[in-house]
Amino acid sequence: MEFAAKGFDGASTRSIAERVDAFQPQINYHFASKEALWEAAVDHLFGMLANAFADLPPLDTAEDPITLGHHVAEALRRFVHFAAAHPELNRIMVHEGTADSDRMRWMADRHVRAWHGNITAAWRSLREAGVAAPLDPDRVYWVIVGASSLPFVNAAEVRALSGDEPTDPSWVDGHADDIVAMLLPGLPTPR
Amino acid sequence: MEFAAKGFDGASTRSIAERVDAFQPQINYHFASKEALWEAAVDHLFGMLANAFADLPPLDTAEDPITLGHHVAEALRRFVHFAAAHPELNRIMVHEGTADSDRMRWMADRHVRAWHGNITAAWRSLREAGVAAPLDPDRVYWVIVGASSLPFVNAAEVRALSGDEPTDPSWVDGHADDIVAMLLPGLPTPR
DNA sequence: GATTCATAATATCGAACGATAACATCTCCG
């Protein structure tokens, strides 16, 4: 996706239109503006993210910690796989999160805040139970997102530096296993 | 920095010149092109990164694992502090790492490859000694960089979501401690 | 078949971009 690859300013409505075999003015016809197109794209990506989690049990902090830990582990695996399959979302997030802007606040309020809150609350429970690595709940969201998504956000650099293909299913699975093992060392009976 | 905030395409030589109270053509006078200016900026940032590590012992894999572990721990803390003080470097890296381009390969070959190789090699030793978390050496670079730098790269979003100020010294120290504890759980006598 | 309306395609606008040419100013050395 153009917004993910070049950022909002770097992406041109002409090249976006070209991708779908259309002419540039069609974008201002079907959407009000470039901003509105961007918002629709972000909504769509977060909708796909929600779909990827739709069949998982919610991260209920009233649950016993071991069960919650297994739910979080499965959610982490899902997130890693989603980041590998759709790196555009994390690219847009990291692009927009760098500066205070209307777009950043729109995205944070509309989409990110709920995920951030759920993860933070779940982590608080896991920490108290000693299942989770000793990370501050107010920081763990950033550790999870950063560690899980960077090799896919920067897949081109992974290929250039090591020759690995980070989208290979085995690479993705290995990364998901690594993330779970690192973040939930106290979780018994690996899955 | 303009390149870090908006990416290469989004940054304009006019606003860069304005920052230093100059006129836009001065950039093409003192540098050959916008590309050359970008390269000089990246060289400068990586130079500062190297300076931040100048007084540390090298990550010698022939060292005994516990000593090497303490050296890696100190290097991790330095990296977290550098990412907090100079988020521009990691912003540029994550911007440029998304797509295969001449700029990405220039940066990977000239600067990133050495760091990547050193970390990977050191991690291999630490893994064998059981000091490090069970992360694949070929992946740990991305986990370290992603987890360490994201809250500073996206500092604006951290503020918007939690109200925390990630550049507060106590926040940075806490994050560094979290990263070390998470990655090197087997390291005895926490400093 | 004529009318109507949603969408596609073209033309074009003003603004901003990187780059360069042209001109002004300053500094330094004789």
Added chain:
DNA sequence: CGGAGATGTTATCGTTCGATATTATGAATC
């Protein structure tokens, strides 16, 4: 003092941008 070379400043070029006005097309309704 005066000329030379480096640097500052202005003017402007061709291109690309997002947006909009205008015209063309096609499908549905009567």
